[in-house]
Amino acid sequence: MMAAARASGRGKSPNIFMMNTKRKSIAIDMDGVIADTVVQFITWYHKENNVLLTKDDFTGKPESEALPNGAVRKFVLTKGFFRTVPVMYGAREAVLELMKNFDIYIVSAAMEFPQSLPEKFDWLQEHFPFITWNNIIFCGDKSIIGTDYMIDDHLKNLDRCKGKTIMFTAGHNAGIDRHVRANNWQEVISYFNKEVNKE
Numbered sequence: 001m002m003a004a005a006r007a008s009g010r011g012k013s014p015n016i017f018m019m020n021t022k023r024k025s026i027a028i029d030m031d032g033v034i035a036d037t038v039v040q041f042i043t044w045y046h047k048e049n050n051v052l053l054t055k056d057d058f059t060g061k062p063e064s065e066a067l068p069n070g071a072v073r074k075f076v077l078t079k080g081f082f083r084t085v086p087v088m089y090g091a092r093e094a095v096l097e098l099m100k101n102f103d104i105y106i107v108s109a110a111m112e113f114p115q116s117l118p119e120k121f122d123w124l125q126e127h128f129p130f131i132t133w134n135n136i137i138f139c140g141d142k143s144i145i146g147t148d149y150m151i152d153d154h155l156k157n158l159d160r161c162k163g164k165t166i167m168f169t170a171g172h173n174a175g176i177d178r179h180v181r182a183n184n185w186q187e188v189i190s191y192f193n194k195e196v197n198k199e
């Protein structure tokens with residue numbers, strides 16, 4: 001009787017093999033990670049001031065210092081800024097690749113700029129249409145996020161993350177070495193290929 005019940009799958013306890021194959025989750029940030037906000041800052045600053053900055057001008061300082069006269073705050077509060085940010089090089093292909101082995105959540109502390117919410121959602125629909133609404137988290141404080149991994153450029157998010165952290169290189173995190181660093185999306189893929197092979 002017992003054997004029959006087990007074979008038919010009725011009345012059994014959770015399957016330990018299913019638990020072992022549970023997919024791990026990754027929280028992926030938007031600005032500075034899948035969205036190239038620095039290129040957008042450079043483009044907008046050039047358009048407005050006819051001064052062409054480079055990515056090097058952002059090294060070793062907060063973005064708010066890299067652009068003079070409060071331009072960063074002004075731009076991020078301007079309609080269209082987030083909607084038209086270029087996609088970070090390689091991000092789309094890399095996220096698709098990671099989705100084969102991991103549950104992917106796009107996590108953005110977008111509440112800081114409420115006007116960005118519809119723009120960020122529309123941007124994701126355009127560039128990452130394979131990410132469904134269930135996997136998009138617009139929030140305030142990211143320390144509430146409980147994913148197994150977090151990919152982010154900001155220390156304020158990485159330092160308080162309970163999972164494994166991957167720091168995506170940005171000018172403002174230059175010289176910091178307390179998180180695994182990824183300089184680009186190819187390096188993110190290499191890191192996760194190793195994580196998959198560990199299991």
Ligand SMILES: [Mg+2]
Nearest residue numbers: 029031032153
């Ligand atoms: Mg960011």
